[in-house]
Amino acid sequence: MHVLILGGTSEARALAERLHGTEDGTDGGTVRVTSSLAGRVAAPRLPAGEVRIGGFGGVDGLVEWVRAHAVDAVIDATHPFAERISFNAARAAATAHVPLLALRRPGWVPGAGDDWHPVGSLAEAARALDELGDRVFLTTGRMGLAAFADCPQWFLVRSVDAPEPPMPARTEVLLDRGPFTLDGERELLRSHRIDVLVTKDSGAAATAPKLQAAREAGIPVIVVRRPPVPEGVETAASVEEAAVWVRGLGPRP
Incomplete structure (x- = not known):
């Protein structure tokens, strides 16, 4: 199983570490992980597995990459405010007919004494x-x-x-x-x-x-306030939830 993680966050790195080389839960194979980084940070912290740096060229470029590299699932683990790539991921996953999960850490909640x-x-x-x-x-x-x-x-x-x-x-x-x-x-x-x-x-x-x-x-x-996840995209609030989602995927037709 080949999983593309749209990354750049600590959750994305932790998920890549969790999934890389583990059993994929379908046929005894292992999970191949490719993490995509936008390239906006000069010296990013590199995750486990394969890494690509730079944009895809919009929705069409992402669809082409997913198909050319036989991606089985996409996980959008970008920053909660990376609205454009999240939108592109939703459209590309629908076009390429691959499952998509948005990994979003919970937002902050004000407490007593906060202004x-x-x-x-x-x-x-x-x-x-x-x-x-x-x-x-x-x-x-x-x-x-x-x-x-x-x-x-x-x-x-x-x-x-x-x-x-x-x-x-x-x-x-x-x-x-x-x-x-x-x-x-x-x-x-x-x-x-x-x-x-x-x-x-x-x-x-x-x-x-x-x-x-x-x-x-x-x-x-x-x-x-953070922008909403694109409509219709399934979400996970933790790395563990995302890992469970991957393990629950069946083999692609």
């Missing part, structure tokens, strides 16, 4: 800043900075790789990769005098400590 301000987009987040703070910790990734380019606030931008313009005029860039510690996030908020946090609802445990640090400091948090 959350949910918004539907980065543009809405930028507009909300005027009433909430002047020193912004922006953790939405380097690809969406253009939405904040005209904001007058001071920004601390954290990303794995250096961002490129357009970006806010008053910006300090912090190159770092999670997981992050609670003590580290407390010190970062304190030392940079942060008074508002902007984040996406990625749901990742590795980046959740910033939310607790903001709660403790009484800092408002603008949370960008």
Whole structure:
């Protein structure tokens, strides 16, 4: 069985590790795993199994690749905000007649003491800043900075790789990769005098400590809601659920 994992997340790497070389549950064979990475990070953490880097060229390119490489199933384990590839995966899987699963970690849930301000987009987040703070910790990734380019606030931008313009005029860039510690996030908020946090609802445990640090400091948090999974696509909330789904697939006709 050949499984294509659209990856780039910690869940995708864990799933590749779980599936690679295991029995496929159908005929005593093993699972062949190919992980596809978008190539937006200069030095990605490579998963187990085969790896391809770069885009497919849209829906048609993905259909062609799935057929040419005899893919039996596709698992969309991309970031919850990778809306375009998720849409392309849904259309391509339907066209190629292969099963598709979306692996989505659960989103964050506000707790007692949180001052959350949910918004539907980065543009809405930028507009909300005027009433909430002047020193912004922006953790939405380097690809969406253009939405904040005209904001007058001071920004601390954290990303794995250096961002490129357009970006806010008053910006300090912090190159770092999670997981992050609670003590580290407390010190970062304190030392940079942060008074508002902007984040996406990625749901990742590795980046959740910033939310607790903001709660403790009484800092408002603008949370960008994640887009929905494409209609009709089955979902799993954990690596184990996704592995069970793969084991339950029958042989392709």
